[in-house]
Amino acid sequence: MSPYGAWPFLSDANHPFLSAVWAVLVHGVLGVFVVAPIVWRSDHRVRYALLAFVGGSALDADHFIAAGSLNLHTIETLSGRPATHSLGFIVLLALLTAVLTRSRLAAWAVFAVNLSHLLFDAAGGGVRVLYPLAHPDGLPWLACPVGALALLGVSTWLAGGLSRRKSQLHDREHLDALPVG
DSSP states (O other): OOOBTTBTTSOOTTSHHHHHHHHHHHHHHHHHHHTHHHHHTSSOHHHHHHHHHHHHHHTTHHHHHHHTSOOHHHHHTOSSOOTTSSHHHHHHHHHHHHHHHOOHHHHHHHHHHHHHHHHHHHBTSOOBTTTTSOOOBSBOTTHHHHHHHHHHHHHHHHHHHHHHHHHHHHHHHHHHHSOOO
16 A cells, blocks of 8 residues: 555555545545436435445455554555455446346446546556456556546436436326326
8 A cells, every 4th residue: 555656646654544534535536426427316416425435435444354453554554455456346346236236327336436446546556456367456547537537427328317217207207197088
């Protein structure tokens, strides 16, 4: 978890509390950003935005498990990120969400929020993105903003479908309320 020269916005072992706050904020905001169109068009905006924000940082629970400690300095000085910071684990989380919720939209949201987390952390190195493969050991820093915009684009497309379905449902309810005669 040491800072990388290629991506200056990562953690600093000299200031573990500030690094933890920064990580929660950046991952949370990025998580909300990539699913914002879905959140905006939902009936439960605040609840889903909060879920996306918390979900954006939830992947970092693996640091505490890997360190075997709640000490932030210990977390900040891990030699690398745990294996759960990988594309395979994120796909597994999304599939599990799809099975448990039977919602493709929820599965997409879990995938997008966690992939944005991975893209941010992998920028500069130290993350085995395709675990258990040793390479790539990180991604170019540009993968984070480009990837986040791509995830936002897919979320926008999916939210458009959500809007159309809501509109069709509303139209059907309106037609059902009309007197037949």
